[in-house]
Amino acid sequence: MIKIVYDIKVYREGLKDIIKEDDVVVELGCHVGNSTRIISQIAPYGRIIALDKSSQSEKKMQKLIKEEGSLIEFIKGDVRLHEILEEVAKKVNKIGGCDVLSVDLGGGYHPDTTFKVFFIWSSTLKPRETIIRNRGLLDFIHSSTSSEIISSNNGWLESCGDDGIPTRLKELKLWSPKL
Numbered sequence: 001m002i003k004i005v006y007d008i009k010v011y012r013e014g015l016k017d018i019i020k021e022d023d024v025v026v027e028l029g030c031h032v033g034n035s036t037r038i039i040s041q042i043a044p045y046g047r048i049i050a051l052d053k054s055s056q057s058e059k060k061m062q063k064l065i066k067e068e069g070s071l072i073e074f075i076k077g078d079v080r081l082h083e084i085l086e087e088v089a090k091k092v093n094k095i096g097g098c099d100v101l102s103v104d105l106g107g108g109y110h111p112d113t114t115f116k117v118f119f120i121w122s123s124t125l126k127p128r129e130t131i132i133r134n135r136g137l138l139d140f141i142h143s144s145t146s147s148e149i150i151s152s153n154n155g156w157l158e159s160c161g162d163d164g165i166p167t168r169l170k171e172l173k174l175w176s177p178k179l
């Protein structure tokens with residue numbers, strides 16, 4: 001399932017709905033870890049890989065890891081970069097794969113970048129569930145209509161199959177046939 005939300009409270013409730021106690025969660029845009037703390041309490045037997053590029057994140061995330069335990073790992077980096085995705089993909093493959101992908105790059109953040117980050121990360125990690133916090137994507141879903149139905153049961157777009165990551169799209173330096 002792919003859940004799209006905007007309100008931060010709805011986002012945090014959504015995390016509670018989809019995460020199980022032993023899930024491996026990849027959290028893109030953890031900021032200072034306010035939702036990471038919630039995730040660690042919902043999944044006390046799981047693992048969390050939390051990422052953010054902000055200079056505000058590192059100290060707060062290290063403090064959180066001290067308080068909540070070693071199930072959380074923080075990676076400082078830009079989630080649009082291929083090497084960051086590659087690092088996380090290798091880690092999650094070693095621990096049995098990603099169950100939940102959470103994408104919160106800022107609720108009002110560019111929907112185009114948010115969608116691209118969702119698409120590339122979810123088609124690589126193939127999570128059971130994805131939650132995305134973004135106003136523009138929520139608006140798009142509710143404002144659009146179609147007579148055709150194509151839908152997916154998991155947290156990634158199954159209709160795109162195993163097409164892989166398109167090498168021709170170079171703009172985020174992210175796309176690679178290796179993953």
Ligand SMILES: C[S@@+](CC[C@H](N)C(=O)[O-])C[C@H]1O[C@@H](n2cnc3c(N)ncnc32)[C@H](O)[C@@H]1O
Pocket residue numbers: 028029030031032033034035036051052053054077078079080104105106107
């Ligand atoms: C609204 S905050 C996230 C709040 C957090 N999810 C929570 O629930 O408390 C959005 C975060 O996304 C991060 N972000 C935006 N673009 C990013 C990118 N390309 N790579 C990594 N982090 C990014 C920002 O640095 C910021 O900390």
